[in-house]
Amino acid sequence: MPFKIVxxxxxxxxxxxxxxxxxxxxxxxxHEHLAxxxxxxxxxxxxxxAAALLALFVVIGLADSVHYRxxxxxxxxxxxxxxxxxxxxxxIAAPLRxxxxxxxxxxxxxxxxAKETIELPGGGQARDYPRLKHGGxxxxxxxxxxxxxxxxxALWGAAAGVVLWLVLAILLCALLARRAxxxxxxxxxAIWRGETEVPWRAVLVTLAVVLVxxxxxxxxxxxxxxxxxxxxxxxxxxQSLKSIRTGLVIGTLTTLVMLPFALLLxxxxxYFKGWVDDAIQxxxxxxxxxxGVLLIAAAVLMxxxxxxxxxxxxxxxxxxxxxxxxxxxxxxxxxSWTGLARLLRGEALKLREMEYIQAAHAFGVSHWRILTRHxxxxxxxxxxxxxxxDFSGLVLAEAVLSYVGVGVDPSTISFGTMINxxxxxxxxxxxxxxxxxxxxxxxxxxxxxANLFADAVRDAFDPRIRTARPFRLAAQKA
Amino acid sequence: xxxxxxxRLLYAIPILIGVNVITFTLFFVxxxxxxxxRVHLGVKRVTPEAIRKWKEERGYDKALLYNGAAAGAQxxxxxxxxxxxxxxxxxxFGRSDQGRDIGYDIGNRMWASLAIALPVFLLGLAAxxxxxxxxxxxxxxxxxxxGVVACVMMMSISGLFYIIGGQYxxxxxxxxxxxxxxxxxxxxxxxxxxxxxxxxxSGIGASTRWYRTIFLEEISKDYVRTARAKGLSELxxxxxxxxxxxxxxxxxxxxxxxxxLFMGSLVTEAFFGIPGLGSYTIxxxxxxxxxxxxxxxxxxxxxYIVGLIVTDISYTWVDPRVRFx
Numbered sequence: 001m002p003f004k005i006v007x008x009x010x011x012x013x014x015x016x017x018x019x020x021x022x023x024x025x026x027x028x029x030x031h032e033h034l035a036x037x038x039x040x041x042x043x044x045x046x047x048x049x050a051a052a053l054l055a056l057f058v059v060i061g062l063a064d065s066v067h068y069r070x071x072x073x074x075x076x077x078x079x080x081x082x083x084x085x086x087x088x089x090x091x092i093a094a095p096l097r098x099x100x101x102x103x104x105x106x107x108x109x110x111x112x113x114a115k116e117t118i119e120l121p122g123g124g125q126a127r128d129y130p131r132l133k134h135g136g137x138x139x140x141x142x143x144x145x146x147x148x149x150x151x152x153x154a155l156w157g158a159a160a161g162v163v164l165w166l167v168l169a170i171l172l173c174a175l176l177a178r179r180a181x182x183x184x185x186x187x188x189x190a191i192w193r194g195e196t197e198v199p200w201r202a203v204l205v206t207l208a209v210v211l212v213x214x215x216x217x218x219x220x221x222x223x224x225x226x227x228x229x230x231x232x233x234x235x236x237x238x239q240s241l242k243s244i245r246t247g248l249v250i251g252t253l254t255t256l257v258m259l260p261f262a263l264l265l266x267x268x269x270x271y272f273k274g275w276v277d278d279a280i281q282x283x284x285x286x287x288x289x290x291x292g293v294l295l296i297a298a299a300v301l302m303x304x305x306x307x308x309x310x311x312x313x314x315x316x317x318x319x320x321x322x323x324x325x326x327x328x329x330x331x332x333x334x335x336s337w338t339g340l341a342r343l344l345r346g347e348a349l350k351l352r353e354m355e356y357i358q359a360a361h362a363f364g365v366s367h368w369r370i371l372t373r374h375x376x377x378x379x380x381x382x383x384x385x386x387x388x389x390d391f392s393g394l395v396l397a398e399a400v401l402s403y404v405g406v407g408v409d410p411s412t413i414s415f416g417t418m419i420n421x422x423x424x425x426x427x428x429x430x431x432x433x434x435x436x437x438x439x440x441x442x443x444x445x446x447x448x449x450a451n452l453f454a455d456a457v458r459d460a461f462d463p464r465i466r467t468a469r470p471f472r473l474a475a476q477k478a
Numbered sequence: 479x480x481x482x483x484x485x486r487l488l489y490a491i492p493i494l495i496g497v498n499v500i501t502f503t504l505f506f507v508x509x510x511x512x513x514x515x516r517v518h519l520g521v522k523r524v525t526p527e528a529i530r531k532w533k534e535e536r537g538y539d540k541a542l543l544y545n546g547a548a549a550g551a552q553x554x555x556x557x558x559x560x561x562x563x564x565x566x567x568x569x570x571f572g573r574s575d576q577g578r579d580i581g582y583d584i585g586n587r588m589w590a591s592l593a594i595a596l597p598v599f600l601l602g603l604a605a606x607x608x609x610x611x612x613x614x615x616x617x618x619x620x621x622x623x624x625g626v627v628a629c630v631m632m633m634s635i636s637g638l639f640y641i642i643g644g645q646y647x648x649x650x651x652x653x654x655x656x657x658x659x660x661x662x663x664x665x666x667x668x669x670x671x672x673x674x675x676x677x678x679x680s681g682i683g684a685s686t687r688w689y690r691t692i693f694l695e696e697i698s699k700d701y702v703r704t705a706r707a708k709g710l711s712e713l714x715x716x717x718x719x720x721x722x723x724x725x726x727x728x729x730x731x732x733x734x735x736x737x738x739l740f741m742g743s744l745v746t747e748a749f750f751g752i753p754g755l756g757s758y759t760i761x762x763x764x765x766x767x768x769x770x771x772x773x774x775x776x777x778x779x780x781x782y783i784v785g786l787i788v789t790d791i792s793y794t795w796v797d798p799r800v801r802f803x
Contacts, residue, residue, distance in 0.1 A: 282492065282493070282496065283496075285493055286493050286496035286497055286500070287500075289493055289497060289779045289782045289783055289786075290497055290500070290501075290775055290778060290779050290782075291738065291741065291775075291778040291779070291782060293744060294759070294771070294774055294775045294778050295775065297759070297763050297771060298501065298504050298505070298771050298772070298775055299504060301763060301766060301768065301771060302504050302505065302508045302509055304517075304766070305509045305513050305514060305517045305766075306508065306509055306513070308516075308517050309509070309513045309516055309517065392634065396636050396637070399636045399638055400636070400637060400638065400745055403638055403745060403748075404744055404745065404748070404760060404763065405760070405763050405764050406763060415636075419636075419638050419639075419642075423642075426642065426645070426646065431646070431650075436639075436642060440635075440636075440639055443635075443636055444634055444635060447634040447635075447636075448630070448631065448634040451630050451633065451634050452630065455630070
């Protein structure tokens, strides 16, 4: 075998999450009353555009969640595998990962950022900025050819983006046309007039922006370091791509970890009342009275001690870093389930007095069945809103925690570690700004789209807002 | 009222005991003191003798919960649990792993934290409420729409970037104030301006949006319609009626954090080199000083519980209907 598949703990949980989401999607599709609010989400242009962008991030994150160890040699009929664990994304972006420079270089630069003593071809030495090993190495005279080469590549990239976009747009139109039984041409015009029920225009515009901005980036990345290189000469664009997975893992797995606690305890407290309620309330009041950052710091410190004193448990660096990431998710989950549990308790308190629950009691339905069949489906909208609202906060929290020193393992590439290592670069003169700029852009895009999507989901699922809607429509018509 | 406060204080005791048990478990049961000593002294090449000495110096060489060797009550008091955890209730924080008196350090450093956190809190509250009221005043217009867009943009930017950007712009580019550092007395002002401004700005997005939601919820209620029908001006409706009635949800979020202001902000203080409790905690985390982290966890919980009690009391000031029996 040329490689050995490695399933890290977070990978396994991500696969589980994907399966759960797919099953839920299938379930929702079959039930009209569940699908209706989602259709509302699909009708909001902002939400749909954000979802398209998020989908891109998810695809990158998923590609980065398939791990393997390549074989390096065959010894006595046995294959020896590399210690390094790679992912599918690493394989796709292999040139980016492999082309390391010596140290800092500015975005799209052809020379290093710092002066060095170099040997002149005719003998003798001079202090100058040496050429990069990889960035722009194909240029004979970088000073003269640089600008035209960049412009040419960017234009070709943009052109490819436009073509790709046209193909995708026409495919979408053809698909819609087949479903609606109309002309492709008609559908195309309807989309641009904004007459389709689902605002495809927003999706197409988002797609156009992403492709026209992203394709030149990729075209340039083939020969240059588009976001420069960091202190050890690693490509910053590659780091930004790798950070996406860490952010997604923190944002989603934390939820996966905390949901069972919050659901079970919150609903039970509200439904049973009495001593169960007292005990659960005591538990979450105690946990939530410890300031979050401090509890996380204390727990992560203790985990560091455990990892340092038990090195034999982890066979690769990646496995250790991965377990630390998972543990961070667990700790974040433990500190964040209390808020949702409180909301669920309140809702369950209200629901248990409803007639249909009392009817179920009268028919002798068991507690467990009432909880799962009658209470749980009626609190799901709260859970969903809380989950999507939490996501962006968790991505932001990761950066702060990594900065404080209680976040992910220093060997895990994340937005936090990128910012943390860029902290010292600020003091340099001239400033090394590109690591920060790249982390800023990627993080802003991810968190912003998550926020917009969360807003769309909340608008569609929150019953208070649902009742408010007709009023506004009526006001507009009047 | 006094009976209510006393009862609330009594309720706080089991919660603090819970906090204490959690921290004790985290710090002494998950990892034994031996493990901590090994990490402090370097995992490799550490002799049992060095570990024993390290534990003895810091008082970690006792039994965890029950000391069979000692007589009478000493069997319970001469233990790590009593020495390190129970004594926290008397605010005896003991010594840090570096040997400094934690209580003394906390007393010294909390004023610097407060010097930043209090202005940020007060100015921030005033600014956010003003912006939110403005957006409520201009609701369903372009001002409101773009205001919300700006808020969502601002809350999507990590707090770290506000600090980095602010330091670069004001400190380095414009050279108006020093980038970091601290000084006592009136000299502190020039060091405080930038962190305070950044603290206020970084909170605009989330807070303004939150207050706007509260105001809009109030505005759609019947009493506001009545007030307008009486012929009151929109400004008077907003300030006299909406603001006053929105106080309960606002107070719920705001009063809780007042006692916690003493703890300062970890990130801000670390970036600006302010010798407050936040940077104290960060230093402790980085040097793995478990005693300090343990003390801060307990102190933070105490302050949070005080905040909860004050919140409940503050309801009586803004809402005459709230009575404590």
